Amino acid sequence: MEPATGKRSFLRKILVRALFICVFIFLLRFAYVVTIRGGSCDAADFCFFSAPENLNFAGSGAVRIGASSVVVDSVGSSSSSALRDLWTSKEWRKSVDYYSAIFQDLITEGYLSPQSKALCIETVSGQDVFALKEVGVLDAIGISKKKYPPLVVSGQAFRQPFEENTFDFEFSGAGGLDRSVRPLDFASEVARTLKPEGFLVVHTASVKDMYSFNTFLGLFNCCTLVRSRDFGGPDSSMPSIREIVLKKESGKILSHGAPKKPGGTSVNKCSVPGYKHELIRKAEPLITEEPLKPWLTLKRNIKNVKYLPSMADISFKQRYVYVDVGARSYGSSIGSWFKKQYPKQNKTFEIYAIEADKSFHHEYKTRKGVTLLPYAAWVKNESLFFEINRDPGHKGEPGGRGMGRIQPVQSSTNFVGDIDKIRGFDFAHWLKNAVSENDFVVMKMDVEGTEFHLIPRLFETGAICLIDEIFLECHYNRWQRCCPGERTSKYQKTYSQCLELFTSLRESGVLVHQWW
Numbered sequence: 001m002e003p004a005t006g007k008r009s010f011l012r013k014i015l016v017r018a019l020f021i022c023v024f025i026f027l028l029r030f031a032y033v034v035t036i037r038g039g040s041c042d043a044a045d046f047c048f049f050s051a052p053e054n055l056n057f058a059g060s061g062a063v064r065i066g067a068s069s070v071v072v073d074s075v076g077s078s079s080s081s082a083l084r085d086l087w088t089s090k091e092w093r094k095s096v097d098y099y100s101a102i103f104q105d106l107i108t109e110g111y112l113s114p115q116s117k118a119l120c121i122e123t124v125s126g127q128d129v130f131a132l133k134e135v136g137v138l139d140a141i142g143i144s145k146k147k148y149p150p151l152v153v154s155g156q157a158f159r160q161p162f163e164e165n166t167f168d169f170e171f172s173g174a175g176g177l178d179r180s181v182r183p184l185d186f187a188s189e190v191a192r193t194l195k196p197e198g199f200l201v202v203h204t205a206s207v208k209d210m211y212s213f214n215t216f217l218g219l220f221n222c223c224t225l226v227r228s229r230d231f232g233g234p235d236s237s238m239p240s241i242r243e244i245v246l247k248k249e250s251g252k253i254l255s256h257g258a259p260k261k262p263g264g265t266s267v268n269k270c271s272v273p274g275y276k277h278e279l280i281r282k283a284e285p286l287i288t289e290e291p292l293k294p295w296l297t298l299k300r301n302i303k304n305v306k307y308l309p310s311m312a313d314i315s316f317k318q319r320y321v322y323v324d325v326g327a328r329s330y331g332s333s334i335g336s337w338f339k340k341q342y343p344k345q346n347k348t349f350e351i352y353a354i355e356a357d358k359s360f361h362h363e364y365k366t367r368k369g370v371t372l373l374p375y376a377a378w379v380k381n382e383s384l385f386f387e388i389n390r391d392p393g394h395k396g397e398p399g400g401r402g403m404g405r406i407q408p409v410q411s412s413t414n415f416v417g418d419i420d421k422i423r424g425f426d427f428a429h430w431l432k433n434a435v436s437e438n439d440f441v442v443m444k445m446d447v448e449g450t451e452f453h454l455i456p457r458l459f460e461t462g463a464i465c466l467i468d469e470i471f472l473e474c475h476y477n478r479w480q481r482c483c484p485g486e487r488t489s490k491y492q493k494t495y496s497q498c499l500e501l502f503t504s505l506r507e508s509g510v511l512v513h514q515w516w
Helices: 002-036 065-073 080-087 090-109 127-134 183-193 210-219 274-282 294-301 334-341 362-366 427-434 451-461 495-507
Strands: 118-121 140-144 152-154 167-172 194-204 223-232 240-248 320-325 350-354 370-373 376-378 382-388 406-408 418-426 440-445 469-473 512-515
Touching: 090 127, 118 127, 118 183, 127 140, 167 183, 183 194, 183 210, 210 274, 320 334, 320 427, 334 350, 376 382, 376 451, 418 427, 427 451, 451 469, 451 495, 469 495, 495 512
Parallel strands: 118 140, 118 167, 140 152, 167 194, 320 350, 320 440, 350 370, 376 418, 440 469, 469 512
Antiparallel strands: 194 240, 223 240, 382 406, 382 418
8 A cells, every 4th residue: 555655645746836836826927917017917917816905015116906906996897998008008007106106205204194185186197196096095086187087087277176175185296287377276276175284296397496486386375385306207208307395374474575666765565586686696787888889789788688588487477478668560679579589488478569659559450469558658647748759760660750758748848849649557557457476577668768757656566576577778868870979868867877777676676688
């Protein structure tokens, strides 16, 4: 009987070894599913059971197998094939691991917890939501124009389909807020749906300087800044992004200091933030000596102008507005300069042309995207005298019309040209009603000496703080081209007074450029 017993023992050893080999192959395949395909499996993967809900594996990011399986298994039959292909792709897995590592850091720092009710805003296809569930934040949902059930519901960042104070944590990935055409509404919806003491985390590639950073913070006046850091993006197409963490606080009010108008008088209307002073330090220097040939000086100097959008990112503004005060013809500055030369960073600008001379009004009727205000910019609403200069060679204007000055009707005047009676309007008051601090406002002002009235009025009312950049022509008793050695009597101010005006504007934090 001993040979039979030995034979059975030999067969048993072979079966045990075969079983161990099968188990080893099964575990090897299972490990592949976990690490490469993210824990989702089908019959071809040799998956015959579901992992426990609390089973975690350490790797490039902690992977919560049960949560992943629940998500995959809950896909509807009509879309299961496409979503399974998406959720098991290497690109998807790479993105999920990227977000998992980020969310684990946020959990460690206390901004996110497994008990958080979380929202991912304008998610691409739910990778960030998937990552939240894998690291243990199971009560997570995303919104996007296209839904990906059960991870993502249909919705828009500026019109979230949720009640007030719903979420403890909200996340906007790179490209979310950057692509938004309504950033202020985006921020307002976050303020509405985020709970007090809740956290907002935004990834952005547009915050590259102090101007854009402070513009970004200005959107979220419901929140305080917790921290900001830079790190690499998810792929080579986005090499660097900034992560900004904000905390919602009830009843938070932002406060600023008071500016000074030219002359040093304090004005408790608004203030110019310090980061704008940094932009001014980068701007081209003022021309301190009076140019003998202003137009030639302009042509040379315009090449040196440091436009604000060439120094800073102007994203996160609600609207983009160009106001041409003293516009004259469309081609004078709107068509010839602003449309062609001003760097707009692919933003669409609303254009306002303010021109009192009736001879230019007809051509604006056919100009789309331009709103004509057929009045004179002034310090209050009243009737004015408007002088029409006749100078056939003056700046190439059609019909020989030059630039006209304005005076109140009751004032004495030394006008020598034709005179029209026109309406003047309170420009500062109009500006405060037309734009807001969330808008990006560029202005060109060429008002034949009225700048010495309008600029102080802008400071007095606080409207100056609504302007991001000004191109100002200051009018003074310059040398006449016709008569060497003689100055024009048309303007009473001197170049020194103009230089003082420009200097005081810059010292007050206004990015102003000399214009002729």
